Every structure is written in C-alpha cells, then in structure tokens.
Amino acid sequence: MIDLARQQLAHDADPLVVKVGTRCLTLPDGTLDECQVESIAEQLVRIGAGTTRRVVLVSSGAVGAGIGLLKLPERPTDLPSLQAAAAVGQCHLMESYNRAFQEHGLLAAQVLLTADDINDRRRYLNFRNAIRALFEYGAIPIVNENDTVRTAELSRTVGDNDQLAAMVTNALRAPLLVILTDVDGLYDGDPADESSQVIGMVEAIDESTTGFAVVGTHKSGPVLSKGGMLSKLQAASIATHAGESVILANGRSPNILVDLMAGEPLGTLIPGQGGRLAERKRWIGSAAMPIGALTLDAGAVEAVAERGKSLLPIGIKAITGIFDKGDLVSLIDEAGVEIARGLTNYDSSDLGKIMGQPSEAIADILGRAPYSVAVHRNDLALVRDAEGS
Template sequence: MSSLSAHEAVKASRRLVIKIGSALLVEKETGQLREAWLKALAKDVAALKAKGTQVILVSSGAIAMGLEPLGFDRKPAKLEEAQAAASVGQIRLAQAYQSLFGAEGMVIGQILLTIHDLENRPSYLNARNTVEALVERGVVPVINENDTVATAEIRFGDNDRLAARVAQMAGADTLILLSDIDGLYECDPREKADAHFFDRVDAITPEIEAMAGPPSAITPGTGGMITKLKAAKIALAGGCSMIIMNGHAPSPVMRLEAGERSTLFPAATDPMTVRKQWISSLMAPRGFLHVDAGAVKALRQGASLLPAGVTEVDGNFDRGDLVAFVGPDGHIVGQGLSSYSVEHATLMRGRKMQDAYEVLGHVGRSALVHRDDLVLL
C-alpha cells in the first residue's frame, strides 16, 4: 500500500478504522450532538460496507455529551466529575449511533476499553476476538475509552493513540483520524498562512516530530498533532497506514475518496505480515501440541489447527501463550498462540470443535490455534 495515495489507500482497505474527535461530534457552544454530521457519516460507512470494507469506529465524545445534562459548561477538572459526565454522555452517544446508523440498515456494537485491557494478555485477546466476531458478522463496532472507570494513571489520555492501538489489534489496513485540521504542516498555519503542507510522510523523523508543536488545548478533545504522530508510529508498527484529514464538514470519507487534501503516513508492509513475523520471532514455547499427518497437511494448506488433529498435549501454557506443533516424525512444523489453556486443550484433544460445550461446559473458540495466529517453520 506504500505507493498508493490517501484516497487509493482507503479504497484498497479491507478493514478500516475511523477515529472521530469530540469537536466533530459535539457543538462546543451548546454541548449538543452534531446530528446532521453523524447522519452523513453513517451514510459514508454504509457506502464503505456496501463495497465490502469492514469498518470500526473509535469515538470520542462521551464526556462532552454529558456536560450539559449535568450542568457543566466545560470539562470538569475533578476526575470523578468527568467520569460522571462520561456515564451520562456514553448512553446518549450510544443511542445516537444506534439510531442514525440503524436508519442506514447497520447494527452497532459498543466496546469500552481501558489501557489495561490492551496491555493485559487475556483482556487483549477477548477484545480482539470480540471485534473480529462483530466485523465478520457485518456489525460496526464503536469503541471508546472507558472514561467512567479509567483513572488518571491508566488512561490513554487521547483517543488518537487508542484508535491506533485498536487498528493494530484489529489488523486494520488503514486508520483515518478525523480531526479539526487537514493534516501536517511545517508549523501552525494559523500563525503562518503559507506554511508548507505535507500530503505524505514516508518516515517520522525528529524533524517531522518537531513540526507538531504542543498539544491543542482549545477544543473539547485532548489531542493535538503530537498525539497524532505518536498514533502514526503505533499504526505503522502494526502495518497499518494512517491518514489525517479535516473531518468537520459532512461526509468526510466521501470527500477523502474524492481526493480532498489530507496527510498520508503509508505503512511499509501489511498487518498480517507484521503479525506473522512477530509470531515467527517468538522463542521458548510454553507447550507442545503433537499433531497427526492430517493436521500437518491441513496446516500447510493454510488451515487453522483444530483439536481433532492433536494426539498429545505437553507443557504448562495458558490461553494466548506460544505453543509449538510437533509432527508425527517428532520434528517441529510450526508454532502459534493457543486459544486454550493446557487443561482445556488436553480435554479437547482428538475431539471436534462442536464438542466444546459438551467437553468444557461452554462454547469454545473457533480453533485450537487460529490460522492468523500461527506460522509454519
């Protein structure tokens, strides 16, 4: 995707994450939802989905939506008051998404995350699998930081970086940051009218970072260009390209696809390649899954590892840990991240996936090791 322009990158994306800032969703003066804007965005997303693109939204706005009902004229300084505003605003925001996106024939799923959820391995896997299950069924996940419980110590601090972490977690091809500025300038264009604009940034150098200036403090959001560059680093590390554009006018995705000005940070590779390289680089598996010849053949044809092909389970591993696959000849044929603990893998050994409820007492994951989570050696 590195040779594509911004609008071509969007059109080529199989999975797209769109980050929506508070200033775009909520009128600063009134604290009211910009309903016409969100309705137009819903039409944008519906058009993307009609072309086969999977869309994930990362939405700010919960605190901003809760200020007016609680009598605040600005974001409160006290954490508990901001959390109270988020509690009220999150419901109002979810209702707006459900109503306006539902009118376009879409189903919305809400996910609230803290930084702990994406740094704790089991929680990360749960979040990733939930997102995967939603988008595979045509649902549009709307993800926000869980402001009602996140403390000052564990907050992402801005939804730009949350969006980048979500894009990385979801294996997205492109992340669009809808902002109140159309991209990266050499300096603040409000101070220098002829400031050079960058429509493409192939490498985030110290010189590029120096152009970002201080985080903005004049909008309902908490981000600035500095946080957007940090988000770009996260996204690019996951093989995800990132675009910054001014989203204030209606139908931002349609405008972007039509070639409206933006800044593209192109990824040098794709998300799956990055993930496979990471899994391949892992060492010291926590367990070994001995597999039969049929399982080896299926793996080499690109299949997931199913428990029916497992003949023996060794080690002491938990869900999400690295396990190696040992073929009938005793040689390691691959490795991956187990969807089950050693106890559950042992119980499922030699069984079909549809037996999971009978064996484990609950519905299991779709594979012992999913094909996206394994490599052959």
C-alpha cells in the same frame, strides 16, 4: 485529482478503522452535533456499500457530550466529574449513533475498553474476537476508552482515543487508520496562519515531524477534548511501525471519508513502515503498555537492535519499576531512548540480582536457572524505528 497510490491503499483498507475526535462531533457550546453524527454514519455506510469492507469506528465525544448535557461551563479537572460526564455523555453518544445507523438498516455496537484490556493478552484476544464476531453479524463496532472506570492515577492507561485507535488498528491488522480532527491535516506551521500549508505526505515520524505538530497546535472555544496533533502523530507512530498506514484529515469537510476512499489527495498520509509485523510481535511492540524498563549497555543494544539477539542479563545496567515474570518491559539505551519492548523471563526482584552477570552465574545467584536469557528474541519487538532514532 485522484491519487492512484491512495486509491489502491483505500481499496485494500479492509478492515478500515476510523477515529473521530471530540471537536468533530460537538458544537461550539459543547453539545453533541447530531447532524455530524448522522454524516459520519452515512459516510461509513456509503464507503461499505457494494463491498465487503468492514469498518470500526473509534469515537471520542462522550465527555464532551456529557459536559453539554450537564451544562458545565468547561471540561472538569477532577476525576469524578470527568467520569460522571463520560457516563452521561456515552449514553447520549451511542443513542445518536445507533439511531443514525438504523436509518440505513444497521446496528451500532458499543465496545468500551481500558488499558488492562489491551495489556492482558487473553482479554486482548477476546476483544479482537468480539470485534470479528460483530463483523459477521453486520454490526458497526463503536470503540471508546472506558473513561467511567479509568483512573488517571494508574500508569497503565491507554492515553487517549488516538492511541486507542492505533492499538485497535494493530489488533485487527487493519491496513488503514483514518484520524479525523478539526484541521485539514499536519501543517508546516500554525494552521491559523494563512501561509501555512498542509503536508500531503510524511514519509516517517521524526523530531522534525513532531516539531510541526507543536507549532501547529491551536485551540479555540471551550476545552472539551484532551488530544492534539502531537497525540495523533504518536498514535500514527504506533500504527505505522506495525506496517499500517494513517491519514490525518478534517472530519468537518463534507464527505471526507467518501473522498478519501475514492483516492482523493486530502489530509496527510503517513505510510506504513517496512513489512507488517506478525500478530504476537505487533501486540508486544504496539498494543500493550510496558510497566517497567531495562537499561541496556552499548553491547546489548547492538545485539538486540542490530543482530536480533535475545537480551542476556549481563547486558542490563539498571532496572526501573516493579514487575512480574511475563510482564511487558521497555528496553532502553543509556540515553533513555526506547529501542524495543519485550516479555521478561524474570520478575524485577530476581532480575535485579542477576543483572550484569553472565548466564552461567544465574543458578548460583538464584538457586535455579529456568532461563538463560532475560528476554527471548521471540518475545521482543523493536520500536526504535518508530521513535525516529
């Protein structure tokens, strides 16, 4: 039965971002499932046929495909071997996608990203413009995290392709993100339990929702991927907080994308929360990754979160991390709950000297006072709602 609300959501989904997980693309022995690649490509062509809908595919599977090609018994645990598997597998993955899309007269375009591409404002805008140019040429952008050069030791990492997909969704202001996995959606229990049911819609992501994700986590066969339902809900939180909607569905179901775009009530829908964020605030709150944290007292939390005020140095109780002026930092309360993110006007050294002090004292302490606030309200984006607090 067609769900009219979902049908309208699908109709408005331009651009549309689709994320496909490793388990949707690999066979039990870890090799790439060419038939599944062809199916995903064909469905993307079908849902765009006769419309102006633009589609971005965020595809995992490079490491899994590499594991199969290299005939490794399991997913490596050391970084160099993971990078080698990604390098081998990415070539095979893109060859398969390009061949599948060429059958329909289209070209696939490889877009590899790292966290630094998201965190750096200029590079973020460049990648977004490149995607838009690919739309103009009629190519299908296929995005993956650049695992070959990503280093696990760095703190500024995207995390996984679920969160990367959410960041791409926000960057493009795509109304809908479809995350395809190997289960039918978010269950109210273990998917292996026959009494468990798929939750058709989740109004907001909170502790009870993530609790379902932990209960519903199960794996079978070789470990080829690094995601999970909890990762997908974290990604959904990023996207929905910026006002975009997310659907979690089974990528192995025949014609799943075609059915979803027709408004079929499949999988789990998580609607966007509130209004859609302005582009700059969406980058601050949902795309870039903080590299430090400021702990706020109760008064500062109330001023920032409830009254939309700038953060003054006097409201800062502690500083975590080393950062420069203009870097993105998390604003947390005394319980450690993140309430906002923002671009700091001072580096961590100067901020450590003026925290807890009134703005009038900045010049005396630092010998200069270029800013009266630590983080201006125009450079702040609230994230507390997305945390469910």
